[in-house]
Amino acid sequence: MIRSMTAFASGERVTEWGTLGCELRSVNHRFLELGLRLPDELRALEPALRERIASRVSRGKLDFVLRLRAPEGAAALxxxxxxxxxxxxxxxxxxxxxxxxxxxxxxxxxxxxxxxTPATDQAALQAAALDLLDGVLDEFLAAREREGAKLATVIAERVDGIAAIAADVRGMMPGIRTGQRTKLETRLADLAQSSGVGGFDQGRVEQELVLWLQKLDVDEELDRLDAHVAEARRVLKLREAVGRRLDFLLQEFNREANTLGSKSVDARSSAAAVELKVLIDQVREQIQNIE
The missing domain is CATH 1.20.5 (Single alpha-helices involved in coiled-coils or other helix-helix interfaces)
Structure with missing residues (x-):
């Protein structure tokens, strides 16, 4: 399940020592960065709180606030x-x-x-705080998953667009090769006629033509794009943090798009390479928000 790194959740729990209030919010971050603000009565609980949050969240800049409000109408002293x-x-x-x-x-x-001050059962108060955190974490992760589902839909649409462009380029390549071959043969014939040369070594011309067309061949790049598309679709279905995996995969997408553009000798394939890079950049923007 894809999770967003942006979320907010809060909750309260009434105890005999006062009302516990808890807030957890997060924004994008390359790693997990956790900041805690705790009341003096619960300072000793910080290591356990950090461990519990880190066991369920892997990325994002998180701010966690825990408050303890004295019971209304009761004397604090x-x-x-x-x-x-x-x-x-x-x-x-x-x-x-x-x-x-x-x-x-x-x-x-x-x-x-x-x-x-009234005596406080520290063990019971800490247990209540951890129980409250578990409930807030459930709500927090549910919010991340709801937002992540929207991001996954957007990314899947862009990946489908990349697959469609790769298929289009694959379909137009035979015609591009034929057109380039015809264009080159026509130029050679015109050159032979204008120079008065009786003709060229047809075998050598054929050899050079084959070498030139091989340099324009993008079948390997298209095959790799298809493989990257399949991998992206697989990763989007994983029930784990996949942000870093997708970010690396986008580098591979971009490499193939650059190669397609550099090998292009036709306006249609050049336009396709540009459109590929647009879609890849759109996916990269969304991936920055994924855990």
């Missing part, structure tokens, strides 16, 4: 009454010794142990 009572007793004793001493509430709150 709690007072420690016993600790506060100890500090109050100490303040009373100090005021007896230092009558001018003033104790501010904000100063008391800054003492260690006065304010407490």
């Amino acid at each position: 709690q007072l420690n009454p016993s600790r506060l009572r100890e500090l109050g007793d100490l303040a009373i004793d100090l005021q007896a010794r230092f009558p001018g001493l003033r104790t501010e509430l904000t100063d008391l709150l800054q003492f260690p142990g006065v304010l407490q």
